[in-house]
Amino acid sequence: MPATWEDFTPALVRELQRLGDGLYLVLNDRARPWRFAQFYQARTHLTAEVSGQTEDGSGGVPHDTPQARALLEAMSWSPPTPYGQSWHLRLPWPATTREYRDLAGSVVRALHEVNGTAAPSDLTYRAWDGNHDNRPWTVDLPGVAEAPQI
Numbered sequence: 001m002p003a004t005w006e007d008f009t010p011a012l013v014r015e016l017q018r019l020g021d022g023l024y025l026v027l028n029d030r031a032r033p034w035r036f037a038q039f040y041q042a043r044t045h046l047t048a049e050v051s052g053q054t055e056d057g058s059g060g061v062p063h064d065t066p067q068a069r070a071l072l073e074a075m076s077w078s079p080p081t082p083y084g085q086s087w088h089l090r091l092p093w094p095a096t097t098r099e100y101r102d103l104a105g106s107v108v109r110a111l112h113e114v115n116g117t118a119a120p121s122d123l124t125y126r127a128w129d130g131n132h133d134n135r136p137w138t139v140d141l142p143g144v145a146e147a148p149q150i
Helices: 005-018 066-074 097-114
Strands: 023-029 036-041 045-050 054-056 062-064 087-092 123-129
Touching: 005 097, 023 097, 036 097, 045 097, 062 066, 066 097, 087 097
Parallel strands: none
Antiparallel strands: 023 036, 023 123, 036 045, 045 087, 054 062
16 A cells, blocks of 8 residues: 555654754655755754745746745745745754654645645655765655665
């Protein structure tokens, strides 16, 4: 039986709790890799970013759909900055279990409801240790395959 978002969410909580200083985790939609969620653990905080659902704006410049913007704002994500950061939020470290659960839930909603990723099996992941020569590391997320190394 394929993994569901209900299977994926608690596993994401566990993986976020495992992140240590300098570790990165990136989840990409397999068919649309510009749809993503990514995490970076620093000594004092965890930064999370998600892509918004975009549509072509005037002049070919993509912008968030009103529905995507409303949902992400309702989940307390901060909008992208002029410097290119995606929708983002920051948790203090160490975070509480509830904060990790809330973050994982809002990431799943962003991936599924905003970006249209149907199931965890439509995702791939990359994970590495930025403090140790970008050494890859493995995560256990039901249905999510490791992306090919580039």
